[in-house]
Amino acid sequence: MLNTRMTVIIRELMKADTPLTSEYLAKVLDVTSRTVRNDIKELEEIVSKFGASIKSIRGTGYQLHVQEDHLFRQLLQEVTEQNHQDGDLPTLPEDRVQYVLKRFLLMDGYIKLDDLADELFISKSTLQNDLKDVKEILSRYRITISKRPNFGLKLEGTEFMLRLCMADHIFNDMENELGLGGHIIPNFSKHDLTIIRKIILEEIKVNHIALSDIGLNNLVIHIAIAYNRIKNEKYITFFNQELEELHNQKQYKVAEEIVKQLEREFEVKFPEAEIAYITIHLLGTKMVTDLHFDEKDIHELIDHQIYDLVQEILETIDKELNLNIKDDQELIVAMCLHLKPAIHRFHYDINLSNPLLEDIKANYPVAFQAAIIAGIVLKRKLEIDINENEIGYLALHLGAAIENQRIGFRPKKCIIVCASGVGSARLLASKLQSKFGTRLEIIGTTEFYKLNQITMHAVDFLISTIPVQMELPIPVIHVNTILGAGDLEKIEQVLLEETGQKLKYIREELVFLQKSFETREEVLDFLGKQLQSFGLVKDQYLEKVYEREALSPTSYGNFVAIPHPITPQTNSTFWTICTLKKPIDWGGKRVQFVCLLNVERNSTNDLQCMYDSLMEIIDSSQVVQQLLKCKTFKEFQAIFMKS
Incomplete structure (x- = not known):
């Protein structure tokens, strides 16, 4: 039946919308491409008996096709049962660390290193390497591993902390x-x-x-x-x-x-x-559920210290990210009700697990960044270091307020370029206004020749009745003077998602390909020095990036990390990109594509749109793998534009 590696390959193929290369699968498994190809040969034979096939597409990768769903489910059922019978012995380093940790927590006496190595079918030196990570986890609970000659190893810590670690x-x-x-x-x-x-x-x-x-x-x-x-x-x-x-x-x-x-x-x-x-x-639990209170009730229900703290948190978030959420009464109540038990949890080291954490980080990065800022205020005011799970829960409250704010979002702003004169331009503007209403703000019309005299800073896109060949920092929509259905569709598309948004954040001099760095610190130090050499950041910039990393690693899976300073530090929004020859460890995840993100200070632009543009690219394992192979900026740009 399937070995553990094959199970991981099946899982990855089932998750992927597009073919996966053997190089990608090798990185996930931390083995060679040759091992993956051999595993897939065996796997093809097995899945063929269960109504499925693995197609190899030259130059693209492997893709799983399930022809008979009920048969394939039978295979998955057998794999689950087999893992259960085998005790599901781990093969990946991170799984071994969790296994060893559980083993220590669930035993009363001592355990010998040799016995544990034999149990896992690994060498003693591999186990000692895994133990470093186990000790690091235990240290968070002030638990140590004590050693007694001829007896072995045993955990030492308070009963309270041992229980928390177990939980x-x-x-x-x-x-x-x-x-x-x-x-x-x-x-x-x-x-x-x-x-x-x-x-x-x-x-x-x-x-x-x-x-x-x-x-x-x-x-x-x-x-x-x-x-x-x-x-x-x-x-x-x-x-x-x-x-x-x-x-x-x-x-x-x-x-x-x-x-x-x-x-x-x-x-x-x-x-x-x-x-x-x-x-x-x-x-550590909420005492009230009803969020619909007037201001008098709020003051009676919530202690003044918490209320003032929430006010300061929201004011700081608005100052740093311009989200305009500080007067949202529902958010204020929700934050007050959440923070009181959260502070109790902190004082007693209780970690409330957050199964949504990775999804929140990936899908609501603006809300997560706002929650990070909330964490900074909590540290400054109460000397509390809240953990990633709690930051994730705060992000849920903040995300709801941000979404509410976006429902009344600012309209997209455009300029009309019309060759046939003011009358045609006004007719075009009237038609657009009647069709798109408050979603579109026409801030002016201009002739083509005056385009280079206009500042594009406050404009989202151009609508032009003539082709515009010159390079501009914003999208251009070419339409007919008398708008047809196709023209309206193009504009609708831009209102839904700003086409071409991605390219305006990339600069050739800030894209570094195929580097040989081996640690997160080497990557960040290199990128920080590059930004300083271009005069884009100040001396304390890197300190702010490391401060953000310390709160929650910015690795998002799919070999991608998106580091950024803890609060905006630059005068414009741009991406600094670095790809690596080999994956490196970044907060427990392997990373090979790094996008150092910088957001304009005091910007009123929609940050979520910018993040969405980035996520569109890095969510696709196929696109990321293509970008990792690029050796020149032109190749890189071409893949970026297509994705």
């Missing part, structure tokens, strides 16, 4: 109807988890506490882990002062009721510290 790394892939995926807690049945869930739901209903599905799953998991650890006589400890503070919270009473029912159901005694532990998790 984050053992039970964070939630998929089934319980939201607890295939990873059931050891010695714990689905039935038991259902009971815990039912007890929580009853109590939060009685006490009017609002829990998201993710928050509910989080609490079920934490209580299940607590129950398991208590049975093994592993208890949480708190200082008396901490216990007293938690005892005075409204959530403590709710935690007490939950514990009473748990003790009755499972016949196990929860010490007071464990009630405090559940209180902490309840403090």
Whole structure:
């Protein structure tokens, strides 16, 4: 049957809309192209028995074709079952790291390095390499690996941190109807988890506490882990002062009721510290769901410190990104209600998983950048370093406000170039205005010969009744003097998506191809120096780029990274592009295409449109692979224009 590499190849082929090259698949798997070609030969034979085929298209790559869907599903089912029986032993480095981490967290005693290496069918030196990453993850929870001669390795850390680490790394892939995926807690049945869930739901209903599905799953998991650890006589400890503070919270009473029912159901005694532990998790949830309040209600409901903090966050975001969202009352309430429990989560190191994180980063980059700025304000005001998951949740609130703002978006601005005189130009303008209404603002008409005297800064595109051969920084739509249906369609297309938008952000002198850098730092330092040499950025520029990376790596998958300064630093919007001969590690993802993004300071232009133009290109694995092969700017530009 399929080995792990073949399973990954099938997964990649199923995801792709276009053919994938053996070079691309080799990079994903971290093996040679020859290994991939051999795997595909075997794979072709296997899938042919299950109603599918893998076509090799010369010069383009491999593509999966499924002729008989029900047969192919049978293959996928068998692969899933086989992985389950094999214990799904990992082959990719990142999967091995997670496996080793889980292994440490779920064992009570020591484990020997040799035994672990044998278990994974890898060399001891490969395992030691993986352990560096395991230690790095554990260090975030202040957990270390201690070594005892003749016994082996064991985790050392507080019970609180060990449980948090378990919650984050053992039970964070939630998929089934319980939201607890295939990873059931050891010695714990689905039935038991259902009971815990039912007890929580009853109590939060009685006490009017609002829990998201993710928050509910989080609490079920934490209580299940607590129950398991208590049975093994592993208890949480708190200082008396901490216990007293938690005892005075409204959530403590709710935690007490939950514990009473748990003790009755499972016949196990929860010490007071464990009630405090559940209180902490309840403090990390919203207490109110209704967002429709007037200003008086808001001030009564939300504590003034949080309200003032949100005001400052939104003012800072507006100042940096010009999104015009600081007076959005619904956003203010949503942010206040979100931040109070988020601050509690921070104080107790609780990490609320965010399954939408990668999608938010990829699809709502402006909102994510706004959330990063919110994080900066939180750090400045409260000395809080919020994590990526929390930034993602803030981005959801901010994204909704940005979308609302865009519903009343500014119209696209155009100039009409008309050779037949003022009368024809006015007729053309009237027809356009009646057809497109407030979506289009005609800011003037001009003759062709005056074009080079006009500043294009505030113009989105030109509409011209004569062909314009000269190069311009904005799109030109050639139409007939008497507009036909085809002409209106062309304009509609531009109103929907600014055609040619991508090219205005690229400069030949800022595109660097086929470089041999080996680290993220080498790439960024090189690009920063180039921008400085052109006088485009100031001395502290790179510091701002690294500050942004520290909050959340800007690698987006598909071998692409889009680094940028934490706040806009330049007087114009442009892209600096660097492709690499070999992929490098960038925040846990492999990267070979880097687009250092710079956004104009105090710009009122639509940032989302610019990001959309970029995402259109880098979302396609085929386009990215073509761009990586380019050796000259002309080749690069041609692929960019076609995509």
